[in-house]
Amino acid sequence: MKLLFDGWKDFKRRKFFKTVTVIVLAFLFGLGLFRISTELLFEEIPIFGFHDIIDRDNPQERPPDRLEWSSDYFKQDFEAFLTQLVRKKYWFLTTEELYDYFLADPPKPIPSEKRKQKKVLISFDDGYKSAHQNILPILEKLDRTYNTPIKIVWFINPAFMGIPGTALDRASCQDFRTGLEKGYYDLQSHTSNHENLTTLDSKDLKKELLGSQNLLRACTDNLDPTNQVANHLAYPFGAVNRFALKEVKKYYKSGYLYNGKTLRIDWFRDRYFLPRITVNRNHSVEQLLKIASGGWL
Ligand SMILES: [Zn+2]
Numbered sequence: 001m002k003l004l005f006d007g008w009k010d011f012k013r014r015k016f017f018k019t020v021t022v023i024v025l026a027f028l029f030g031l032g033l034f035r036i037s038t039e040l041l042f043e044e045i046p047i048f049g050f051h052d053i054i055d056r057d058n059p060q061e062r063p064p065d066r067l068e069w070s071s072d073y074f075k076q077d078f079e080a081f082l083t084q085l086v087r088k089k090y091w092f093l094t095t096e097e098l099y100d101y102f103l104a105d106p107p108k109p110i111p112s113e114k115r116k117q118k119k120v121l122i123s124f125d126d127g128y129k130s131a132h133q134n135i136l137p138i139l140e141k142l143d144r145t146y147n148t149p150i151k152i153v154w155f156i157n158p159a160f161m162g163i164p165g166t167a168l169d170r171a172s173c174q175d176f177r178t179g180l181e182k183g184y185y186d187l188q189s190h191t192s193n194h195e196n197l198t199t200l201d202s203k204d205l206k207k208e209l210l211g212s213q214n215l216l217r218a219c220t221d222n223l224d225p226t227n228q229v230a231n232h233l234a235y236p237f238g239a240v241n242r243f244a245l246k247e248v249k250k251y252y253k254s255g256y257l258y259n260g261k262t263l264r265i266d267w268f269r270d271r272y273f274l275p276r277i278t279v280n281r282n283h284s285v286e287q288l289l290k291i292a293s294g295g296w297l
Pocket residue numbers: 125126190194236237
């Protein structure tokens with residue numbers, strides 16, 4: 001009798017494990033199917049968020065002359081990354097193009113020659129001098145070599161333009177004008193003084209938001225006939241709340257976060273919560289290329 005009972009218990013246990021296995025497999029299969037179908041259905045646009053770009057071979061940009069920051073990226077790796085994207089014929093979107101073709105309501109129709117291109121947006125926060133000095137020659141070289149003028153986006157704190165920082169120097173208004181005039185820079189706002197918007201009252205919000213817009217437009221006066229400068233904002237520290245957002249919407253057409261995610265053009269997209277991929281010195285060129293191509297990490 002006991003033998004019969006043990007056998008029955010064993011049978012029940014095996015049945016239970018079999019059922020659990022089937023449920024887990026079905027869940028994983030469903031999850032995979034869901035991911036594949038959403039990837040096929042909705043376009044993904046990786047928006048990369050860099051900070052300073054430094055030269056591995058320049059002792060003045062290495063310790064002890066200059067402190068290391070986790071958000072630094074080496075010029076040599078950046079050039080390799082950009083070169084691959086140019087060779088693979090990526091479309092380097094500006095903030096205005098991203099808005100016009102993917103975020104506006106209704107969006108403009110994408111030009112037919114661009115439709116099949118992979119998209120990417122490359123942005124730089126805070127406006128560091130060494131980033132400007134290292135990036136501009138790379139963009140000129142790529143243009144010469146591949147006959148492809150590409151645009152990169154700057155999110156700038158105009159109150160600091162041309163000011164030697166306590167840690168890092170900032171590029172000047174003239175530096176940004178040079179890049180804009182050559183056709184490589186898309187100049188946008190990161191507020192005037194890099195304040196956390198969630199801590200400000202409406203008067204200070206206006207100062208940071210409208211103030212930075214005015215400063216950037218004054219700096220680029222006569223170089224921006226189609227009004228592309230300072231229409232878009234990257235929130236300092238990626239921080240924004242409902243109160244600040246009300247003010248942001250008065251002056252800017254879109255807002256960028258800094259949260260390590262890729263923008264998916266689906267029904268839930270919100271042009272004031274545009275995700276950006278956080279880049280730091282530990283990312284290899286291969287990793288960045290994989291993210292750009294939509295590969296899963
Ligand atoms: Zn910043």
